[in-house]
Amino acid sequence: MDMNVDHYNVLGLPSGEEGAKLSEKEISKAYRVKALELHPDKRPDDPQAHANFQKLKTSYEILKDEKARKLFDDLLRVKREQFHRQAQYDVKRRRMVSDLEERERAANAPDPASKAREEEERITKKLKEEIARIRAMHANKGASGSRKEAPGTRKESVADGGGGLNKEKVLKVSWEKGGEDYTAEGLREVFAKFGEVEDVVLKSSRKKGSALVVMASKEAAVAATGNVCGHISNPLLVLPLEPAVVMEFPPRSMEPEPSSNLVGAGYQSFEESVLKKLQKAAEKQK
Numbered sequence: 001m002d003m004n005v006d007h008y009n010v011l012g013l014p015s016g017e018e019g020a021k022l023s024e025k026e027i028s029k030a031y032r033v034k035a036l037e038l039h040p041d042k043r044p045d046d047p048q049a050h051a052n053f054q055k056l057k058t059s060y061e062i063l064k065d066e067k068a069r070k071l072f073d074d075l076l077r078v079k080r081e082q083f084h085r086q087a088q089y090d091v092k093r094r095r096m097v098s099d100l101e102e103r104e105r106a107a108n109a110p111d112p113a114s115k116a117r118e119e120e121e122r123i124t125k126k127l128k129e130e131i132a133r134i135r136a137m138h139a140n141k142g143a144s145g146s147r148k149e150a151p152g153t154r155k156e157s158v159a160d161g162g163g164g165l166n167k168e169k170v171l172k173v174s175w176e177k178g179g180e181d182y183t184a185e186g187l188r189e190v191f192a193k194f195g196e197v198e199d200v201v202l203k204s205s206r207k208k209g210s211a212l213v214v215m216a217s218k219e220a221a222v223a224a225t226g227n228v229c230g231h232i233s234n235p236l237l238v239l240p241l242e243p244a245v246v247m248e249f250p251p252r253s254m255e256p257e258p259s260s261n262l263v264g265a266g267y268q269s270f271e272e273s274v275l276k277k278l279q280k281a282a283e284k285q286k
Contacts, residue, residue, distance in 0.1 A: 007059035007072060010034075016080060020073045024064065031060040168218045169198075170241035171225065174210040176275065180231040187211055190230055195220025212241070235278040 008019040011030045036042070038056055043049035062068045110118075171191070175182060182190075184200040191197050196216035203210055215221040221240060230236035 003075070005055075005059070006076070007062050010056055010059040011063070016076060019076075027060070027063050031056070166218070167242040168240065169215045169221045171213040171215065171221055172210065172239045172241050173213055174208060174237045174239075174275070175230065175234050176279075177205075177207050177209055178234070180234040182209060182211070182230065182236070184211070187213060187236075190236065191215065191220075191224055194224040213238075235275075235281075237275050237278065 006015050008015040008022075011027065011034055013019055013022060013027065013030050034056055035053070038049065038053050040046075040049040040053055046052075062072055173187065184202050187200045187202075188197045191200075191213050194215070197213060198216050199212075199214040201212040201214075203212065213224075215224065224238055225240050
């Protein structure tokens with residue numbers, strides 16, 4: 001007889017503690033119902049019908065016998081207890097494995113203090129790189145400022161008329177401060193239509209703006225001289241630094257020119273009169 005057969009299940013009854021509480025009457029009734037179902041006469045085409053019916057009869061004989069049934073109930077109880085113990089053992093084992101894995105992860109995890117030190121070193125390194133970048137940026141700005149001083153030196157030489165500069169290529173440009181103002185780049189664009197512009201030096205006061213424009217050739221300087229150019233609202237007065245043709249204007253003063261003027265004082269009244277005429281012409285054009 002197979003010891004793993006559950007005789008309660010063979011009769012279609014509940015097993016375990018619930019099966020142990022069944023009465024003999026309930027067991028006999030279940031046997032009769034199952035016997036009618038599994039009788040070989042009812043299953044002529046089933047080759048296992050006879051074996052299944054014999055198995056049903058054997059289970060019924062065991063459950064009908066009080067002593068055999070008690071032993072069978074004890075066997076089922078022991079199996080249930082063993083199953084529960086095994087289940088508890090599996091739970092404990094899984095918990096132990098989980099704890100062991102957690103301890104391994106904790107052991108392999110970086111030390112918080114070490115992690116903090118690494119983070120501090122990383123931030124310190126980045127801070128040093130940023131400080132070096134800022135210092136390099138300021139150093140580049142200082143170098144650019146030093147290079148920009150070179151045109152300033154040339155500005156003084158142009159204004160003073162020294163260093164072998166051909167003054168016939170230099171134009172003295174002036175405009176009123178009340179209107180549209182001019183920058184060195186703006187003047188360069190204005191005079192570029194007459195020829196190549198070598199340099200533009202701004203030198204202005206509060207009331208009047210002025211500049212020296214160095215053209216690349218005498219022809220370009222002559223072409224730009226006397227032309228009305230610039231903004232209509234504030235036209236430019238363009239004069240040669242050393243005019244080739246003597247023009248009618250008040251006698252030139254022999255006094256030393258002030259540091260704020262670009263040419264002799266003799267040109268000043270002439271400039272003002274020409275500027276007034278240009279402004280009137282600009283107003284008529286509007």
